[in-house]
Amino acid sequence: xxxxxxxxxxxxxxxxxxxxCGSCNGCDIEVLACLTPVYDVERFGMINVGNPMHADVFLxxxxxxxxxxKVLRNLYDQIPDxxxxxxxxxxxxxxxxxxxxxxxxxxxxxxxxxxxxxPGCPAKPEAIIDGVVLGLEKLKK
Amino acid sequence: MSxxxxxFGPQHPVLPEPVHxxxxxxxEVITEAIPAFGFVHxxxxxxxxxxDFHQMIYVVERICGICSMIHAMCYCQGIEELMGIEVPPxxxxxxxxxxxxxxxxxxxxxxxxxxDSFGFESLFMQCWKIREKIxxxxxxxxxxxxxxxxxxxxxMRKDISPEHVNWILSELKDVExxxxxxxxxxxxxxxxxxxxxxxxxxxxxxxxxxxxVGPTLRASGIAQxxxxxxxxxxxxxxxxxxxxxxxxCYARCKVRFRETLQSIDLIRQAIAKLPEGExxxxxxxxxxxxxxxxxxxxxxxxxxxxxxxxxxxxxxLRVRTPTFANVPALLAMLPGMWLSDVPxxxxxxxxxxxxxER
Numbered sequence: 001x002x003x004x005x006x007x008x009x010x011x012x013x014x015x016x017x018x019x020x021c022g023s024c025n026g027c028d029i030e031v032l033a034c035l036t037p038v039y040d041v042e043r044f045g046m047i048n049v050g051n052p053m054h055a056d057v058f059l060x061x062x063x064x065x066x067x068x069x070k071v072l073r074n075l076y077d078q079i080p081d082x083x084x085x086x087x088x089x090x091x092x093x094x095x096x097x098x099x100x101x102x103x104x105x106x107x108x109x110x111x112x113x114x115x116x117x118x119p120g121c122p123a124k125p126e127a128i129i130d131g132v133v134l135g136l137e138k139l140k141k
Numbered sequence: 142m143s144x145x146x147x148x149f150g151p152q153h154p155v156l157p158e159p160v161h162x163x164x165x166x167x168x169e170v171i172t173e174a175i176p177a178f179g180f181v182h183x184x185x186x187x188x189x190x191x192x193d194f195h196q197m198i199y200v201v202e203r204i205c206g207i208c209s210m211i212h213a214m215c216y217c218q219g220i221e222e223l224m225g226i227e228v229p230p231x232x233x234x235x236x237x238x239x240x241x242x243x244x245x246x247x248x249x250x251x252x253x254x255x256x257d258s259f260g261f262e263s264l265f266m267q268c269w270k271i272r273e274k275i276x277x278x279x280x281x282x283x284x285x286x287x288x289x290x291x292x293x294x295x296x297m298r299k300d301i302s303p304e305h306v307n308w309i310l311s312e313l314k315d316v317e318x319x320x321x322x323x324x325x326x327x328x329x330x331x332x333x334x335x336x337x338x339x340x341x342x343x344x345x346x347x348x349x350x351x352x353x354v355g356p357t358l359r360a361s362g363i364a365q366x367x368x369x370x371x372x373x374x375x376x377x378x379x380x381x382x383x384x385x386x387x388x389x390c391y392a393r394c395k396v397r398f399r400e401t402l403q404s405i406d407l408i409r410q411a412i413a414k415l416p417e418g419e420x421x422x423x424x425x426x427x428x429x430x431x432x433x434x435x436x437x438x439x440x441x442x443x444x445x446x447x448x449x450x451x452x453x454x455x456x457x458l459r460v461r462t463p464t465f466a467n468v469p470a471l472l473a474m475l476p477g478m479w480l481s482d483v484p485x486x487x488x489x490x491x492x493x494x495x496x497x498e499r
Contacts, residue, residue: 018157019152019159020157020158020159020181020495021159022180022181022182022183022495023181023206023495024203024204024205024206024209024288024495025157025158025205025206025207025493025495026203026206026207026209026287026288027206028157028158028206029157029206029207029250029287030286030287032157032269033269033273033276036253036265036266036269036270036273037266037269037270038269038270038273050152050153052152062181063183065180065181065182065183067179067180067182068151068159068180068181071151071152071159071180075152097199097200097203098183098185098188098203100188100191101183101184101185101187101188102184102187103182103183103184104183104184121203121288122206122286122287122288124286
């Protein structure tokens with residue numbers, strides 16, 4: 001009974017933490033565009049929070065590099081379970097156009113487990129919202 | 142008084158990008174700020190050794206997603222100069238139109254983030270709502286919202302059809318009307334004035350000596366704008382740089398606000414003069430020699446140094462971006478300010494970290 005209420009609360013108002021992990025800003029501004037009136041994810045109860053300890057969904061954009069992989073791991077560890085990780089953009093998936101650069105480790109999944117992959121360069125706001133909704137399905141289970 | 146050290150970033154709600162500032166405080170007043178960079182460093186300049194000079198256009202576009210078209214334009218101008226290519230007039234005017242569209246969307250994005258930095262959430266939402274119209278124009282004319290990829294060496298890949306021209310003009314009219322509706326809020330609102338007037342003042346002399354660029358410099362009373370060089374088709378349209386004299390966060394806000402309206406005017410001028418003709422000339426051969434190419438980004442002057450030796454790959458590509466030039470201003474402004482003013486001052490230079498670190 002208690003778990004049921006908890007799951008419902010979690011999926012009806014997922015709080016989102018966004019971390020730019022070495023992207024070109026393209027995906028970041030699309031993530032922010034999701035919050036603004038035209039796409040307005042707040043109608044689904046999503047709020048962008050700054051504190052990882054408040055978050056349920058972790059949105060990561062961009063490639064991982066040797067300097068920020070520690071930061072990424074750190075943020076991931078601070079998010080309480082259960083959590084969903086959404087990797088956004090071609091760089092977040094595999095490294096994209098930067099994959100051959102010397103400071104690039106590769107996709108986000110090399111450092112932390114990823115639940116949903118959202119392709120695109122940059123991914124459109126519709127696709128990002130879709131990705132988060134897919135992630136919530138996973139949170140229900 | 143004992144000293145406190147507060148880390149600001151790399152993950153901070155007010156910054157969309159990771160940058161780290163180590164702030165030394167006495168009570169609530171900042172005495173020293175030390176930046177740490179490198180969280181977004183990818184090593185794009187080195188990719189010039191793997192990708193050929195045509196493919197590099199797509200790499201330089203992804204130096205920064207916000208002003209991607211302007212990076213590509215700067216790079217293409219440099220290579221065109223090396224190869225001695227004359228760009229067709231229609232392509233030059235199209236470059237003006239798309240680069241000014243990018244400037245409007247970048248400035249609106251900044252106005253929104255700036256409002257958000259002092260907690261004015263509704264102004265943030267309004268600015269971003271207007272910005273979506275500009276992105277719609279990008280999407281309709283090129284097929285993508287942010288990274289539009291229209292520049293090629295020798296001209297443009299996409300054209301703006303006559304039906305689109307009329308639609309763009311009517312959309313711009315809406316955008317202009319809505320931006321003007323925000324004018325009283327941005328210029329006279331108590332909240333905005335209280336948080337921005339007199340914060341982070343830089344005199345013209347200081348700004349010049351620190352080597353600042355773009356709106357940060359122009360807000361201190363120095364009229365320096367790379368568009369005055371007349372690249373693309375800026376020599377054929379009327380252009381006057383926007384200058385303010387106070388040098389504080391409020392003045393920087395005013396410069397960017399007025400530039401947004403000016404860009405709409407520039408697009409109208411460019412559309413009115415848009416000549417007929419072909420879009421691109423074929424780029425034959427390979428570049429050789431070295432060249433410096435400069436254009437004005439929304440954040441200031443971007444500088445490309447290109448060295449080629451007649452091979453498929455460039456020998457060296459060096460990019461110096463506006464935020465790199467503006468960071469010294471940040472370090473000069475922060476000491477003596479309150480901790481609560483840090484987000485406002487940091488955002489007032491419009492930092493673009495992915496540009497700076499590449």
